[in-house]
Amino acid sequence: MLTLRTSPASPFGRKVKISAALLGLSDRIEAVPADTNDPEDSLRRQNPLGKIPALILEDGEVLYDSRVIVEYLDHLAGGGKILPAGKDRFTVLRQQAVADGIMDAALLQVYEGRYRSADRHEPKWVALQAGKVERGLAYAEAHLSTPAPDLHIGHVALACALGYLDLRMGGTWRETHPRLVAWLADFEARVPAFAKTRVTA
Template sequence: MLSLRTSPASPFGRKVKIAASLLGLSDRIEIVSADTGNPDDSIRQQNPLGKIPALILENGEALYDSRVIVEYLDHLAGGGKIFPPGWDRFAALRQQALADGIMDAALLQVYEGRFRAEDKHEPKWIELQAGKVQRALDYAEAHLSTPVSTLHVGHIALACALGYLDLRMGGKWRDTYPKLVAWLSDFEARVPAFAKTKMPA
């Protein structure tokens, strides 16, 4: 049995869980909660960076980060399931990178509010991260918002990024990006794991 170290709110952990579901591997993975803020949590031994998600293999080895894990799961499922061949693979990886960047920038904004006293918040830093999210959403609205017949890793990542903005940013993006709203509704209707992995706000 594989073990996935993650937390319910992690958008990157959610990406792995949705990928596992689409690949038919969910039954082979045990979800084990990790507390990255706890120095006694074994996640720091499993991943020296102390970050989630980390996938613990049956031989005790750990794989991280989410990009490596989803590729490994695709390999376990026979390969080429959520990573298309040829140029389309690189387009999918690029979309995953864009969506992961949205999640990273959103997380940094959350951490600024969580770990710094309010009078120590740095508006320029928050504005920098918010700008990354806005530009990425502008691009996704224009270029990535048309539903397709076959889903790949980039679609999974984008759905998780939008879901994280719903969770932590109050879904404000929905007022500006109607095509992405429709795209996410289509994704959720086709991928039951998206709703199953949703953390209540």
């Protein structure tokens, strides 16, 4: 049994869970909650960065971050399932990078509000991260919002990014990105794991 150290709200952990479902590997993975703020949590011994997700293999080796974990899961499933070979691979990886960047910038905005008191918030920093999210969404609306016959990791990452914006940013992106709204509805209809991994708090 593989052990996934994550938290229910982590968009990167969600990316791994949905990938595992698409690859038919969900029954081989046990999700174990991790507290990144707790110095006593074994996560810091499993991943020296103390970050989630981390995947503990059956031989005790640990893989991180989500991109490496997904690569491993695709390999475990036979390869070329959600990470294609050849030139197309780089298009897919770029799409994953855009979506991961949206998630990173959104997380940094959340952390600013969570770990700094209101009088210590840095508006320029928040605006910088918000700009990354908005540019990423604009790119996705223009270039990534057409449903594809075969799903890959770029699609999974984008769905998780949009889901995280729904969770932490009130879904305001929906007002100005109608093609992405339709795209996400199509993804959810095709991937039951998206609804199964949704959290509301």
